[in-house]
Amino acid sequence: MPQVRVRFAPSPTGFFHIGSARTALFNWLYARHNGGVFILRVEDTDQTRNSDEFLRLIYDSLRWLGLDWDEGPGKGGDFGPYRQSERASVYKEYLERLKASGRTYEKDGALYFRISGEPQVIEDAIRGRVERTEEKDFVIVRSDGNPVFHFVNVVDDIAMKVTHVIRGEDHLSNTSKHTELFKAFGAPLPTYAHIPLILKQNGPGKMSKRDQGALVEEYQKRGFLPEALVNFLCLLGWSPKDDREKLPLAEIVRLFDLPGVNQSNARFDEKKLAHMNMVYLHEMDPGKCFSFARDYLKSRNYFAGAEPEEAYLREVIALCQPKVRAVEDLPGFIGYFFSDEYAIDPKAREKVFSKGDPKARLGELLAALPQADFSSDTTLEALIQGLAAQHAAGTGDYIHPARLALSGTAVGPSFYGLLRVLGRERVERRIARFLATA
RNA sequence: GCCCUCAUCGUCUAGCGGCUAGGACGGGACCCUCUCAAGGUCUAAACAGGAGUUCGAUUCUCCUUGAGGGCGCCA
Structure with a gap:
């Protein structure tokens, strides 16, 4: 079995989105699982829509996600260059071969490929046997002289010795064009694996760059943990088959395989991603x-x-x-x-003052502070419990008013930890101020 | 319109002829008398429909319906 060679082939014509990231991820996982080569190839043949900024975004996002490539821009390799805009000579050479075979003709200034019209059959690693017959000849070189996607994509897969083409299901119907070309070049077909698409969370259709929550860059900026996003993305269309969800990437690499990938599209669920992110953050x-x-x-x-x-x-x-x-x-x-300049939440205040005598409790706490032991949560807990016992009150009678005085809010971290971290000085100052003004 | 693909709780999924159809997110309830956006416990919730095959279908086949995709001198 020859070495596995897969490629991720984005085009820098827009923001890098979740769907692209998962396609890259599945390619990367397959390469790592098999000890193969993960190639990054930039498909920048559309000169009117390319942008260097988008290209940088692709590099940044892949790096942030930890999807390192073995061959590609900035990395080199034996089959470069890895930007299609720099591979004109390769395309010219392959084009000559196709012309010599008599399978091309010119019309309206563009070069067309003459299809065989034979049924095209692939054994998809995820979907099984898929047959489709291409019906129309198609353009392979634009009238401005630039080759188009179907042509360069196939030529590069041949030239770069790609063994497995793992891509979105939106390419499944295009595959008949590609196999026609492979055959015209006398090249063996790669193994295809068409992964399900990610559907937008609301409304119909697949997720696109314009959809809410679609941009990888956005999660990076919002402080999501890349490990969490990667883990979440793995679970969209793949699962370890037991009930585990959070699992180390090394474990996913060990378990990942193409037949285990689902065939049905998955709807993006930002809530579940947020949960995964929280689990990673807490651990x-x-x-x-x-x-x-x-x-x-x-x-x-x-x-x-x-x-x-x-x-x-x-x-x-x-x-x-x-x-x-x-x-x-x-x-x-x-x-x-x-900062001492925090607002007192009116609702929290109302709740605190709705029962008991919060000011009296705060006065008692304030009086006890100079001798209090701030060294640990335990000693502070003992302090509050001592006060409660001494004044026939509950610990909550101290905690709730104090939290309000110290933070202005009813929600927050562990109260004893709050006291400890704020420290005696801040605690005294804030409670005294609260008693004087509130 | 033509072609391709898919179909289990609202969502992500496990299940590969016989199961009380399991887990997770989200929802609901309760607990944690230190709050809560955290944590814990419990709970509601699904095999799209119809024919077959079979002793027996969520599981295999076909049809319908639904969903998604492709049919560019975009990638």
């Missing part, structure tokens, strides 16, 4: 989570140049990591750690 090593979250907050210019002390930020992040669903929730969750 993340706190040290890694800290740097990831810090980088995210910086990218959002959250600190506006006034960055807090690293040790303090580290504690804040560690305290909130298990409580937020995503790092993008952080800005709205941690503001009061860095």
Whole structure:
């Protein structure tokens, strides 16, 4: 069995979207599973729609997702160049061969390929036997002299010795054009594997670049964890067949195979992606989570140049990591750690003042603070429990008003952790201020 | 219009002739007397329809319906 060679062949004519990312991912998984070669080939033959910016986006997104290519731009390889805009001589050579075979003719200034009209049969690795008969001759070179997709795609797959063509099902009907060309060149057919499409989450049709949540770049900017997105994407059209969902990439590489890929289209579900992202965030090593979250907050210019002390930020992040669903929730969750200027949520205030005597409890807490032991959550818990016992109250009678005073809100991280991280000074100051003004 | 593909809870899926049709997201309920966007427990929810094949079909075949895709001098 010759070495597996697969390629991902995007065209830089628009933003890099989820569907493309999954196609790249499945190719990458198949290459890694088989110890094969993952080729990145840029299909930039449409000179009017190409853009360097989109090309950079493709590179960035693939790198962010961890889909490293073995051959391609910036990497080299024995079958380059890997940008079709630089392969004119290759196409010319193959074109001459086709012309010599008498299978081409010119019409309206464009060059057409004369099909055989024979039924084209492929053994698709995912769908099984698929037969289709191509009905019309088609253009392979535009009147401006540029070759078109069907032609260059096949020529490059031959020239780059691609063994498996793993692509979206939207190409299934085009395959008859491609096999006609392979045969005209006397080249063996690659193994085809047409993966199901990703459908937009609302409304009919496949997901496109314009749809909500379609752009990979968007998830990167929003602070999603690439491992989570990759894991989620693997589960769209493939599964490990047991009930596991979060599984390490190495395990997916070990299990992934073409016959295990589903045949039916999958609807994109951003809620489930968000959940996967949360699971990854909660299980993340706190040290890694800290740097990831810090980088995210910086990218959002959250600190506006006034960055807090690293040790303090580290504690804040560690305290909130298990409580937020995503790092993008952080800005709205941690503001009061860095500024005394937080608003008191009226609803939370109303709830706190609806029963008992919150001010009296806060007074008692304030009085106890100078002697309190802030070294651990446990000692602080003991402090609150001691006060509660002493004044025949519940711990909640201290906790709820104090949380409101310290953060202005009714929701937040573990209360004892909140006290510990804020520290005695801030806690005293804020409670005193609250008692004086509220 | 012609051609190709697909069809299990709302969604992602497991199931490859005999199962109380399993898991996850989302939904609902309850618990956690430290809140909650976190965590825990429980719960509702599916084999599109019709013919066959078979002792027996979610599972195999055909038809219908539905969904998706292709039919560019886009890729």
